Amino acid sequence: MSLNNIINIAGSGMSAQSVRLNTTASNIANAESISGNKDDVYKAKHPVFTALLESASSAGTGVHGVKVDQIIESSVPAQKRYEPSNPLSDKDGYVYIANVNLVEEMADMIAASRSYQNNVEVMNTAKQMLMSTLKLGQ
């Protein structure tokens, strides 16, 4: 059923975008996380999307939606700050700050929520199409 497949595809888009919103929320919440070791400090996480090539619900149609392939951690080196009074500081008095770029994260959040809304709209339209099909002959 093609119309059901539209709803599946929009659903896959919504779930992918909500993963993106989740990572953004996690990044923003941890933007001020510090650690005494540059390897242990929180690293910004970003999802990588990939187009689904095959799924059980839509065999043979060539269009299958989207999925989150993996969540990568940002490789930007953590900033270090001289804070000898901080209990977490290392032996030289430095603490390491999470490599979260707040401006980037806010932009990403807006983009993700817009994309989510687009998928909701698609799903609503597909629902209307289905309803009008069900009402045929009435």
Added chain:
Amino acid sequence: MMGTGMNLDKVFGIHAQAAQLRSYRGEVLANNIANAETPGYKARDIDFNSLLKAAETKNHGQVPGNSAHIKQSSSEKLANELLYRVPSQPSLDGNTVDMDMEKAEFSKNAMAYQVSMTFLGGKIKGIMSAIRGE
């Protein structure tokens, strides 16, 4: 339905196939919108007019009552008809989805689907009143 009575496929005319193609095109466009931020994804679409014309000519040469002809227009065959859109503003990550255009096309496509449904509904109403003899 052979010989006597009416062939429902003829009553519904092109609208049944049009609706089928419209719903498939909706799938393709929904997939573009879902993959609007997928790196390297290329936007796709089908040539609706030529596919509808093909379905129409296939139907005219059809043996009455042979439903195998209709089965051929199922989505399994349609997957071969997928084309790639010519990008208007390709982005750095290789994605060619133009969200505004996809949304406009999706709405237009949904509207056209409703048109097909309205026509089909009218045909069904006509048959129903003929059956009831009102």
